[in-house]
Amino acid sequence: MPNYEVALGYAFEAACLYAESLGLGTVMLAGTLNRKTFEEAMEVGEDEALAVVSPVGVPAKSMSLREKAMRKFLGADKRKPFEELFFEGSFDRPLDKGSSGMFLHPLEAVRLAPSATNQQPWRLIIDGKTVHFYENKTYKDNPLGDIQRVDIGIALCHFLVVLREEGNDGTVVVEDPKLPTKENLFYICSVKLK
Ligand SMILES: Cc1cc2nc3c(=O)[nH]c(=O)nc-3n(C[C@H](O)[C@H](O)[C@H](O)COP(=O)(O)O)c2cc1C
Numbered sequence: 502m503p504n505y506e507v508a509l510g511y512a513f514e515a516a517c518l519y520a521e522s523l524g525l526g527t528v529m530l531a532g533t534l535n536r537k538t539f540e541e542a543m544e545v546g547e548d549e550a551l552a553v554v555s556p557v558g559v560p561a562k563s564m565s566l567r568e569k570a571m572r573k574f575l576g577a578d579k580r581k582p583f584e585e586l587f588f589e590g591s592f593d594r595p596l597d598k599g600s601s602g603m604f605l606h607p608l609e610a611v612r613l614a615p616s617a618t619n620q621q622p623w624r625l626i627i628d629g630k631t632v633h634f635y636e637n638k639t640y641k642d643n644p645l646g647d648i649q650r651v652d653i654g655i656a657l658c659h660f661l662v663v664l665r666e667e668g669n670d671g672t673v674v675v676e677d678p679k680l681p682t683k684e685n686l687f688y689i690c691s692v693k694l695k
Contacts, residue, residue, distance in 0.1 A: 510654020526560035610659040616652040
């Protein structure tokens with residue numbers, strides 16, 4: 502199925518955001534889990550795959566030393582600046598935050614999204630009323646696919662949730678505009694404003 506990782510990220514994040522809206526904490530895990538134990542518990546069949554899991558519960562009041570150390574190592578509290586992620590018309594023109602208009606809050610929601618090892622692989626080009634989503638691929642595929650395409654699905658979810666929250670709406674299409682890209686940048690999909 503094409504784009505299955507993106508669809509997975511989108512659907513999983515929608516569930517996580519819903520849990521958060523109820524005051525519950527979540528965190529997607531794709532690496533630091535005992536995959537075999539989870540697969541056995543979920544009775545994952547031969548033609549099935551367990552891509553990510555998340556605990557759902559009341560977050561602890563304080564972090565363990567291990568968690569603090571890991572977050573520091575990953576720079577988990579930092580996000581890339583707006584102009585490194587978002588562009589206008591082409592990758593040569595960073596988007597001016599002040600002139601991003603109705604896209605300002607949806608883009609900020611993308612910027613703050615969680616991603617595997619906090620790589621923030623999303624790069625977006627605003628082209629009039631269409632927003633193109635690209636993956637800045639920094640990891641090789643693993644046997645389950647491309648984890649960074651899961652991140653793009655998460656970003657797409659954040660973008661659409663906030664877009665809709667502000668009374669706008671968009672349709673997701675896969676129509677590569679064939680704009681010049683740079684190394685490791687891959688077109689994923691676009692959101693066309695309704
Ligand atoms: C697809 C995906 C996989 C992840 N896998 C792990 C993981 O295996 N272990 C872990 O501790 N955190 C994992 N995370 C959490 C990220 O490390 C975290 O989102 C990022 O460092 C930013 O931190 P924040 O979400 O708390 O802002 C994952 C996140 C995503 C989106």
